[in-house]
Amino acid sequence: MTTVGTTQEGGEGVDWALSSPLSVAPVDGEAAARFRAIRDEHFEFVWRSVRRLGVPDADADDAAQQVFIVLSRRLEEITAGSERAFLFGTAMRVAMQVRRTMRRRGEVSLSEDEAQGLPLEPPDTGPDAEELLAQRRARVMLDEVLESLPLDVRAVFVLFELEEMRVPEIASLLGIPLGTAASRLRRGRELFQAELSRVQARKKRSIR
């Protein structure tokens, strides 16, 4: 078990530790309670973020857990109110790391791999199955389009379009000037539209 913090300085406090990346033991202690509160509040945001920053579905659990391992180690440095910013910044670095590892292993083309894994026809009949399949295909296509965005641009774009945050909130979350956030968003939208047209054209050609 990895001891990651103590409730007090000087050794009299109760050690708390991560018995695994998302669970804390013992269950009491101020730091452990804070970790749990942050984890419970922000887990879904972190999971969505790593996914949208380019980590494929199959690796998103691991990447999200990695973010929380980093959180556990740095908990004392994180001031109240800046947790979300810390988590998103860490999610960006973890996503970058995962993608780098995948490139080394030759697994760069996330979307193509996933697309190939999708059946051509729904495995079952019924509107739910078809809807699910359509959603997955759309997700694969979106991944493909988002791949054309540099990570810092992509971060602003997904926070704006998918998390529906406002530009000033994004600037604050990323610790960047408002103008920078706005210009990255503009750039993201241009790249998104351009790449979408390219992907569409490519798909049309491949169907012919």
Add this chain to the structure above:
Amino acid sequence: MTDPERLVEGDDLGAELLRSARALDAKHARERRAALIGAAAGVGAMAATKAASAGTTKGLLQGAFAKWVTLVIGASALGIGIAVGVAGGESDVPVAASRFAPAWRERTSLVAAASPPEPSETAEMPPEAPRVLQEPAPIQPTALPKGKRAPAAPAPSASTDRAARLAAELQALRVAREALASGDGPRALHALDDYAARFPRGHLALEAEVLRIEALSRAGDASAAARARRFLEAHPQSPYAERLRALAGGPSIP
């Protein structure tokens, strides 16, 4: 400064893709939270309520069910069987009386006392993401999911409701298992997705994960071996460990 209008609010293909991804990611994030944190959070919840008899399998289930129900999925062609005996009230029926009982107990006692793999001590960001699979199935005796495809025939009382839910879970997994037995991997995976969507905090999530690993392996999906290894790391004493060891080494099963 005024924000520009969001692309996601438009009516073109880009907007469609964004809307779809927004919904799908949110759904997956909720499911993964239930699977990963539900169990981890359960450690605290269980410890805190031990005195209220929710800390043991028997106590938990006694509280949950008014009468005992035994539901058995027999051994299939692939040999996955799940037998869950649920004891309640003053019945002496054992909580679980099958070779799968350890899995049930393991799930309900959760991970507080276990010694799972440690995260790296040195690297802030190790090159490989941690290969740790959390307990995927918390026991949630009080909350029933209200999915759009919730189990049919809701029962009038909480206890029968739960029994019906467990039966529905078993039925959902039976579909997956039968598909797998007939060699239809995609259909099995679809059935498992359906199970995960309907029962994000399912009592049989461990069994579902074993089936998923087998289905992926049968489909030749390389991720099967990694999932099997993660499962074995998290549940080395699981009754499923032996069958998964065979899959942890290679991408496919005969």
